[in-house]
Amino acid sequence: MKKIIDVCCGPKGMWFDKNESRTIFMDNRKEQHIVCVRKNGKSDTITITPDIIGDFTKINFPDSTFCLVVFDPPHMKRKNPGSVLSLQYGVLYDNWKEIISGGFSECFRVLKPNGILIFKWCEYSIKISDVLKLTNQKPLFGHRVGKRLNTHWVCFMKDEDARAENQGSRPNFVQQPQGEKPKYTWHESGSSPLL
Numbered sequence: 001m002k003k004i005i006d007v008c009c010g011p012k013g014m015w016f017d018k019n020e021s022r023t024i025f026m027d028n029r030k031e032q033h034i035v036c037v038r039k040n041g042k043s044d045t046i047t048i049t050p051d052i053i054g055d056f057t058k059i060n061f062p063d064s065t066f067c068l069v070v071f072d073p074p075h076m077k078r079k080n081p082g083s084v085l086s087l088q089y090g091v092l093y094d095n096w097k098e099i100i101s102g103g104f105s106e107c108f109r110v111l112k113p114n115g116i117l118i119f120k121w122c123e124y125s126i127k128i129s130d131v132l133k134l135t136n137q138k139p140l141f142g143h144r145v146g147k148r149l150n151t152h153w154v155c156f157m158k159d160e161d162a163r164a165e166n167q168g169s170r171p172n173f174v175q176q177p178q179g180e181k182p183k184y185t186w187h188e189s190g191s192s193p194l195l
Contacts, residue, residue, distance in 0.1 A: 006070040007056040007107060010089060011046050014072065014120070026054045057102035061110045069107045072120040073100060089122075096126065097134060104135035108158055117156040128152045 002024050009025040012018040027050035034045050054060055056073065074092050092099060107117055119139075121128050132139065132154070142154040 001065065003066060004068040004070070005066045005110065007059060007103070008073050009050055011048055024052060025050045026052050028053060028055055057099060057106055059106045059110050063109055064112045065110045067112055067115050069111050069115065069117045071103060071107045071117060073103055075122045075124050075126065077125040100131060101134040108137060111158045113158055113160040115158050117158070119154040119156065121152045123150040
């Protein structure tokens with residue numbers, strides 16, 4: 001069993017090795033978008049190729065599976081769902097608090113005791129202080145980066161005796177019913193399946 005899961009990997013932009021062998025890459029979509037065609041005929045694309053399709057509010061793994069969980073959810077409220085940023089990072093809707101809270105809960109559920117959760121958030125439209133209120137887990141430390149210092153990297157460690165908020169109240173294996181759509185979406189239109 002692999003030791004790491006990235007629960008919403010998108011185009012794996014932060015990964016040095018986009019095929020990191022110890023990691024399961026998960027996303028709720030598998031698609032490719034051509035975002036720019038250059039004069040020389042070459043095109044720039046956004047490619048999302050997860051190992052598994054899944055919803056980070058219903059992670060399909062047993063409790064205490066992973067040593068490291070990476071959680072980099074969509075951070076923009078729905079404004080321009082067809083923009084390059086939206087295609088790359090996704091968008092959130094009015095129920096964003098429920099979505100992010102559910103994501104935190106599931107990430108901690110599948111994290112082993114003493115395991116590490118790396119959380120990344122950009123204060124594009126929602127402050128990090130409002131987002132951190134959506135989990136009862138306390139961060140260890142964090143770092144702000146970017147030209148405007150609005151991207152935050154936050155590190156959590158699951159207590160050895162701690163249990164996730166919903167651990168024990170659900171079955172070990174959570175399966176999303178067939179045909180049920182995720183509670184969040186990356187975009188509304190313009191998607192094309194991977195070739």
